[in-house]
Amino acid sequence: VSVSDSSPLESAPGPQVRAVQDPFHGDLLEVSMGPHHPSTHGVFRMNVTLDGETVVRLKPVFGYLHRNHEKIGEGTSYLGSMPYTDRLDYLCSMTNNWAYALAVERLAGQAVPERAEYLRVILAELTRLLNHTCLAGFLLQDCGASGTPLMYAFREREKILDLFESLSGSRMMCNFQRFGGCRTDASPEWLAAARALTDGYGAFLDEYEELLTGNEILMARTQGIGRLPAKLAVSAGVTGPMLRAAGVGYDLRKVDGYGVYPRFGFRVPVGEHGDTYDRYMVRILEMRESIGILQQALGSIPQGPVTDPKARLRGFRAKPGEVYSRIEGPKGEIGFFLVSDGSPNPYRYRVRPPSFINLTVLEDLCVGHSIADTVVILGSIDIVLGEVDR
Amino acid sequence: METPEQIRERLLARFPDAAVSVVPNPGPAAQHSLLLGGPHARLIAEFLRDLPGLRLDFCSNVSGVDWLDREVVDVRTTSIPDPAGGPAKLIEQKTKRVQPGYLEVVYHLYSMELRHGPVIVRLRTGNRSDNVTLPSLTPVWRSCEFQEREVFDLFGVVFSGHPDLRRILMWDEFRDHPMRKDYVEPDDYEWEPTPHGDVLEKAKRHYPAAAQAQAAQEGHKP
Numbered sequence: 001v002s003v004s005d006s007s008p009l010e011s012a013p014g015p016q017v018r019a020v021q022d023p024f025h026g027d028l029l030e031v032s033m034g035p036h037h038p039s040t041h042g043v044f045r046m047n048v049t050l051d052g053e054t055v056v057r058l059k060p061v062f063g064y065l066h067r068n069h070e071k072i073g074e075g076t077s078y079l080g081s082m083p084y085t086d087r088l089d090y091l092c093s094m095t096n097n098w099a100y101a102l103a104v105e106r107l108a109g110q111a112v113p114e115r116a117e118y119l120r121v122i123l124a125e126l127t128r129l130l131n132h133t134c135l136a137g138f139l140l141q142d143c144g145a146s147g148t149p150l151m152y153a154f155r156e157r158e159k160i161l162d163l164f165e166s167l168s169g170s171r172m173m174c175n176f177q178r179f180g181g182c183r184t185d186a187s188p189e190w191l192a193a194a195r196a197l198t199d200g201y202g203a204f205l206d207e208y209e210e211l212l213t214g215n216e217i218l219m220a221r222t223q224g225i226g227r228l229p230a231k232l233a234v235s236a237g238v239t240g241p242m243l244r245a246a247g248v249g250y251d252l253r254k255v256d257g258y259g260v261y262p263r264f265g266f267r268v269p270v271g272e273h274g275d276t277y278d279r280y281m282v283r284i285l286e287m288r289e290s291i292g293i294l295q296q297a298l299g300s301i302p303q304g305p306v307t308d309p310k311a312r313l314r315g316f317r318a319k320p321g322e323v324y325s326r327i328e329g330p331k332g333e334i335g336f337f338l339v340s341d342g343s344p345n346p347y348r349y350r351v352r353p354p355s356f357i358n359l360t361v362l363e364d365l366c367v368g369h370s371i372a373d374t375v376v377i378l379g380s381i382d383i384v385l386g387e388v389d390r
Numbered sequence: 391m392e393t394p395e396q397i398r399e400r401l402l403a404r405f406p407d408a409a410v411s412v413v414p415n416p417g418p419a420a421q422h423s424l425l426l427g428g429p430h431a432r433l434i435a436e437f438l439r440d441l442p443g444l445r446l447d448f449c450s451n452v453s454g455v456d457w458l459d460r461e462v463v464d465v466r467t468t469s470i471p472d473p474a475g476g477p478a479k480l481i482e483q484k485t486k487r488v489q490p491g492y493l494e495v496v497y498h499l500y501s502m503e504l505r506h507g508p509v510i511v512r513l514r515t516g517n518r519s520d521n522v523t524l525p526s527l528t529p530v531w532r533s534c535e536f537q538e539r540e541v542f543d544l545f546g547v548v549f550s551g552h553p554d555l556r557r558i559l560m561w562d563e564f565r566d567h568p569m570r571k572d573y574v575e576p577d578d579y580e581w582e583p584t585p586h587g588d589v590l591e592k593a594k595r596h597y598p599a600a601a602q603a604q605a606a607q608e609g610h611k612p
Contacts, residue, residue: 063559068544068568109418234447234502237533250502321417324451324498324508337453337496340417350453352498360536389559 042385073349180311240332245271423510
């Protein structure tokens with residue numbers, strides 16, 4: 001196949017094609033990666049244009065898991081959307097629940113009891129642990145380390161999911177938060193089990209890091225790959241560990257100080273190079289900080305009710321108005337924009353999905369790297385298609 | 391951080407002929423917003439991004455909202471003095487008018503540098519049918535790229551100046567905009583070619599010509 005210089009691929013808008021001096025220069029190849037490729041984390045597709053093995057253009061294709069979550073949210077009551085939020089980012093249902101509950105609480109001016117705030121922090125940090133652990137496992141799987149790192153990660157994840165199951169009745173689809181508190185209270189035994197898990201997690205991270213962090217192959221595959229400049233990250237609305245790996249210390253737990261986060265001491269890890277290795281490392285360091293938050297929260301959780309007695313669940317209505325509310329999810333800023341017209345259903349229900357917006361920079365990260373690096377870069381962005389496609 | 395009123399005054403000092411108004415939010419969250427007129431929107435957005443003391447460098451969220459035509463009742467009260475010297479008579483005159491609908495795009499802006507926000511900016515289209523073009527803010531904030539494509543796809547707002555305005559979640563051949571309030575799902579969405587009674591009924595409704603042809607054929611049978 002020979003493509004002349006006036007090929008439509010070359011004249012197409014997009015990043016500049018790197019000049020390569022070889023006899024096959026100019027022969028561009030278009031590859032459709034996905035939606036059923038195992039490295040695309042679900043049903044994600046990329047139309048990649050290759051010059052040899054080098055990516056010159058990459059256009060993501062979305063929508064294979066689209067079910068118009070937002071339209072469903074407009075058609076059901078405020079509470080009815082709560083179980084649907086589990087299915088957005090199905091690894092992190094607890095933080096999705098919290099983000100949605102917080103938005104509705106702000107829309108209606110609903111207070112939350114102290115114990116519920118602590119319980120929410122505990123559950124959110126456990127979610128962060130399981131998400132980041134799995135991410136590291138998936139990233140290594142994408143590098144070709146099949147099995148071991150992912151299985152280690154899933155072993156630990158299962159312990160956290162056991163905790164979620166004993167508290168909420170479900171491993172992944174927890175549907176646990178309510179407007180004005182949590183659905184059930186945590187027993188002293190549950191808190192003791194969470195404490196034991198937290199205390200043991202540092203040792204697991206040591207083991208995991210010994211396996212991965214200094215690993216020569218991991219470093220060769222990730223260092224200097226997919227650099228994200230801080231300016232582009234800010235402009236492109238990248239949030240979460242990916243933004244902090246690019247060197248911007250913007251963490252909503254510090255910036256907004258929602259819930260009871262201002263009461264806990266923790267540091268915000270920030271990367272130096274913005275490459276794939278930094279994105280891995282920032283998440284490992286964030287897990288260490290999460291363990292600290294968990295120990296503080298589990299040590300100081302007060303007694304009391306977990307739901308506000310004045311909170312209404314059935315027949316809940318919010319006064320006309322609107323709110324945008326956001327929290328720091330494990331993948332970035334998860335926000336909900338709600339417009340109420342006084343009826344039992346929200347007039348507008350919008351989810352701000354962090355991994356969808358983080359994908360804005362995928363093409364910028366991948367251009368100039370090889371097709372094999374694309375897989376690793378995508379793995380380090382941390383996407384879940386339930387949230388990207390909604 | 392400055393209130394929307396203060397921001398509006400700073401905007402009007404820089405762009406005297408711009409249409410900027412504050413939209414109050416009656417809810418407990420009290421997140422008031424700025425409504426911008428179309429022609430100046432991109433200049434104002436750039437100005438807000440670079441303005442010292444505000445520096446809204448992070449556009450977090452872009453959402454569309456569909457507002458249908460609404461019937462509004464205006465009540466006019468006139469007071470007629472009583473010639474006999476008694477108390478004045480109040481007459482209420484009610485007139486109904488239809489407020490035309492529009493599509494609205496809401497931008498939630500924050501500052502990562504100065505760590506404040508949100509400043510909420512709204513743009514409105516002229517109507518819901520043929521005047522649905524708004525300026526794209528993607529050249530100002532790159533994070534609008536996919537989100538504006540989503541608003542275009544699901545609401546049908548056309549963003550002029552967007553570098554790559556295509557459908558993003560629905561497939562390219564799809565014709566309608568499903569997040570609009572008056573969107574009706576086609577009744578053969580989940581059509582399956584098994585001859586259940588209700589499926590055949592649906593098929594008759596959806597393909598009336600085929601049903602008539604079949605009926606005619608059956609009529610000719612001996």
